[in-house]
Amino acid sequence: MVNGPTVRGDGVADSVVRRFGGRHGLRIDHCQPPTVVLFGEVDCEGLRRRLGRPARVYIEVCGDDPPDFPPALADHLGVGGFAVSISTATAYRVDLTLAILAGLDACRCGDYPAAQVGAALQEAIGNAVLHGNLEIERWDGAGRLRAVLGQIPLRLADPALARRRVVVSCRPEPGRLRVSVTDQGLGFTCLPSAASDALATCGRGLEIIRANTLSCAHSDGGRTVTMCFPGTPCFPEGGRP
Amino acid sequence: MRYSIKKADKGLEISFTEKLTFMDAEVFNAVLADIEANEPHSVVVDLSGLDLIDSFGLGLFVVLYDVSQEKKFDLTLRRPRGVVKERLDYTRFATIIPIQD
Numbered sequence: 001m002v003n004g005p006t007v008r009g010d011g012v013a014d015s016v017v018r019r020f021g022g023r024h025g026l027r028i029d030h031c032q033p034p035t036v037v038l039f040g041e042v043d044c045e046g047l048r049r050r051l052g053r054p055a056r057v058y059i060e061v062c063g064d065d066p067p068d069f070p071p072a073l074a075d076h077l078g079v080g081g082f083a084v085s086i087s088t089a090t091a092y093r094v095d096l097t098l099a100i101l102a103g104l105d106a107c108r109c110g111d112y113p114a115a116q117v118g119a120a121l122q123e124a125i126g127n128a129v130l131h132g133n134l135e136i137e138r139w140d141g142a143g144r145l146r147a148v149l150g151q152i153p154l155r156l157a158d159p160a161l162a163r164r165r166v167v168v169s170c171r172p173e174p175g176r177l178r179v180s181v182t183d184q185g186l187g188f189t190c191l192p193s194a195a196s197d198a199l200a201t202c203g204r205g206l207e208i209i210r211a212n213t214l215s216c217a218h219s220d221g222g223r224t225v226t227m228c229f230p231g232t233p234c235f236p237e238g239g240r241p
Numbered sequence: 242m243r244y245s246i247k248k249a250d251k252g253l254e255i256s257f258t259e260k261l262t263f264m265d266a267e268v269f270n271a272v273l274a275d276i277e278a279n280e281p282h283s284v285v286v287d288l289s290g291l292d293l294i295d296s297f298g299l300g301l302f303v304v305l306y307d308v309s310q311e312k313k314f315d316l317t318l319r320r321p322r323g324v325v326k327e328r329l330d331y332t333r334f335a336t337i338i339p340i341q342d
Contacts, residue, residue: 095264142300142303142308145300198303200300204296208296
């Protein structure tokens, strides 16, 4: 990339963009497409529109402080694909799956099975938000799931939980697309599937992920799920066009 | 998800549209509250406008079934299509809730 990576704000105070750029060695340059986009509060359409514009990293800014820039995001400066970091509150409010699919289209990720990516991503994001960041325990039985319906708004009202991040990383590899979803929860233990049990209220999500991926694996104590899909990336190794 | 409720005789017809996912806890609570307030003898859930359901959404149907047993009303799912129908078939929902095409 010419002259190094750049950062741009979209609905974010200039001071936040300057501080973020200075801290991470990112220039502010409005003459070329940004490498990193910092954005403020968004609705579904707003997020989809932002991810439809080529960049490598998209980070939601909550409040007046520059967001973190962990390795999972910074790594995208030098490789292809893109990554998104949003708060749990926003991930619960907007259709992140649809926005990621728009991002995949925008970065010309070649042929990939959109329906399968969408189905698996929806489950992974749901797990990251509910079981991960909101720390809602696995529910067995309809009564407990009904209790969870009341718990969710209460957990979202806790700023410490609502600000936790969901990070989605999409990376093309030869012949496949790798998508990972990371949360900031307490971790996760994989339990047996209950996919074909009509009365089960939990345990189907992982089965849906497995059914729609070439492979899936958990890491970081269950905080990250990495899913691989068949794909034929058609943009050059090393970055989005 | 969006929903609408129509009263018919002593029953309710509820239409679900768009997506039923983990993001729908509050709206589903509202559905349950509406059902309980109406004390129906039967509830038909029209799924013809529902485009997608995730695993959480499937669990919500089990909650609805549980409420139907507790409040003693007949529950029927109607006209699921596409991926919603596939998932209801795969999870054998018809063994607990009648599904009409």
